[in-house]
Amino acid sequence: MGELPEATPNRAYVAEVHHHNLLASAIGDQKLAGESIIHNYGKSFNGFVAQLLPDEAEKLLEQKSVVSVFPNTRRKLHTTRSWNFLRMPLTPKRRSKTQTDIVVGIWVDSPSFNDKGFGPPPRSWKGKCVTGANFTGCNNKVIGAKYFNIDDEALPEESPSPADENGHGTHTASTAAGMPVRGASMYGIGRGTARGGVPSARIAMYKVCWSVGCSDMNILAAFDEAIADGVDVISVSIGGPTVEFFSDPIAIGAFHAMKRGILTSCSAGNTGPYPMTIENVAPWIMTVAASSIDRQFTTKVSLGNGEAAPGLSVNTFSPKKKMYPLINGVLAAKGSGADAMIASFCDYETLSKKKVKGKIVYCLEGMSAQDYTIKRLGGVGIIVALAEKTDVSSTTIIPGTFVEANTVGKSIDLYINSTKNAQAVIHKTTSSKIAAPFVASFSSRGPQRISRNLLKPDLAAPGLNILAAYSKLATLTGVPEDTRHSIFNIMSGTSMACPHASGAAAFVKSFHPDWSPAAIKSALMTTATPMKIMDMFGELGSGSGQINPARAVDPGLVYDIKMNDYIAFLCKQGFDKTKIALLIGNKGFNCSNIRSPPGDDGINYPSMNVQLMTANSNISAVFHRTVKNVALGTSTYNARVTSPKGFSVEVIPSSLKFNKLYQEQKFKVVVKGPPMPDETLILSGFLEWNDSKHSVKTPILVSKPLSEFD
Structure with a gap:
């Protein structure tokens, strides 16, 4: 995944021929080499995808002109008011002429992507708009659209098209650069003006994920295209297991983007609050944790004894009755004894349909989709008791809420077991103010395993309960049995935090188009707002704090890092000098000629x-x-x-x-x-x-x- 050959009119072809010859020399067969290659990367960096046996991969790795060989793996998505909370007013002072030429790369018919007032794409734009099923074309807001399905990973029901069929891409793109939409809400919940950080920016989308996941080969292809197309900021809300930089497609793609002055912003992962879970840790990546805003979505349960039980969820349903029968999993069990205790978790095979039908069911937190189970059995609502405290308001497919097991949950269970006619009603979700910001419980924490003296994540941005645009091709929960569709949805994840930081980076870049990616990242980090630490590993999950885009425009000082500094860092980290030479396209490079950076971290x-x-x-x-x-x-x-x-x-x-x-x-x-x-x-x-x-x-x-x- 090194630098391309020297610039020539047929540069991509030269790279393709090089790939074929390299593979043929490794496996010893010209014809087989041609049949093995699946895809060539040759627009922004030098590499290819091929079907190889393990011994063939080993032989290829032994070639002096090969930086790395790694198996294709599948990574996952790191799944309104947030910009107001960051003190970015609806009409801030902007360099609108500059911001109009920013590209940060959907369901393009969303009002968040209206191109009214936009002229044609900037002259620097070299990308294309690929059409397909459910996607008829771009506009002057969404100026580029491509999809990558190199190994035919899309299932038969998934149309090869840039169209967003699960809502994730629409949500993240509108968060970064969506147009202001007044009165936006999800079934009346979270009503307000939904907008991106830089509404005047253009958007280019590169679809790399399908229902099976987001493969490395697709991710690298998107980087290859996006860099060549002329984007200014790349936002990647995708991650996977942390591996060394030369085997990490996002780190490789982001490095080549950095060489061309493009900042890559990545989500930190959703496996917190546990330590050593941080993802996307390369120093040239801006790694973004998820923080809260000052709004929380709460769902109240009224019990038949007059008590009120508070919970968290996004419940779009309004009750049709004053009260419904209430039962717990034990009482709704098919069997008795040990079977009844297992049924307290409300797994599908453990509950009696006759006992559940028409009732609200109280369940202990389990491993299955419990609201889906209760819906299939004819239940009218669900209350889930969580073993650990949460700050996420999840959307349920039936009226539902999540409560703390040791406090609220105990009271509900005691009420159910102390009366023969337990009743309850689950109210529609409302919003309330909370103290903020703090690191979301799910946001991944350090320390990291690759460069142990490098603090990751770098900073945090709102990623908890974020209202943004959504695809009409997807249901609110993604469950086929869910009949609800909306052009806005409330989602949580570092996936939602990443585009906030990407939008903030585009905002800073619009004022300082000549700044390096490192300078922009530094401005956002050194002006960030320190956050309240809520758990024992919170300091390893907050980085420099929550972004403050308005302050980042004028940071005073920046810590700049040039490509040669990253190279010196890689040398000090012990990376192979030959591979570094291939990465940067300098055959004569040698780490011994680089002065070792001083200090314990060397960067x-x-x-x-x-x-x-x-x-x-x-x-x-x-x-x-x-x-x-x-x-x-x-x-x-x-x-x-x-x-x-x-x-x-x-x-x-x-x-x-x-x-x-x-x-x-x-x-x-x-x-x-x-x-x-x-x-x-x-x-x-x-x-x-x-x-x-x-x-x-x-x-x-x-x-x-x-x-x-x-």
């Missing part, structure tokens, strides 16, 4: 993180950093450090003076301390550079070895 990153070698190691780390002045006029920045007991932080020098725009100054941060207490896994603090106009914040984290988080 000019806008955060500072050290992972101790052993649990009882003394805290000792040195970080070398360079900041660039991006504000007009002279200024003097003074260092301010916030750190807990347990380690000391010294900044040398503690004052930086800038006399002109783009002037750079170096400093180092020395962190010291005794071994961390046995019960402590993380110590954190902040370095702030302040000139009375700008506050440039950088998190400093010290954590114990990965083994301590198992």
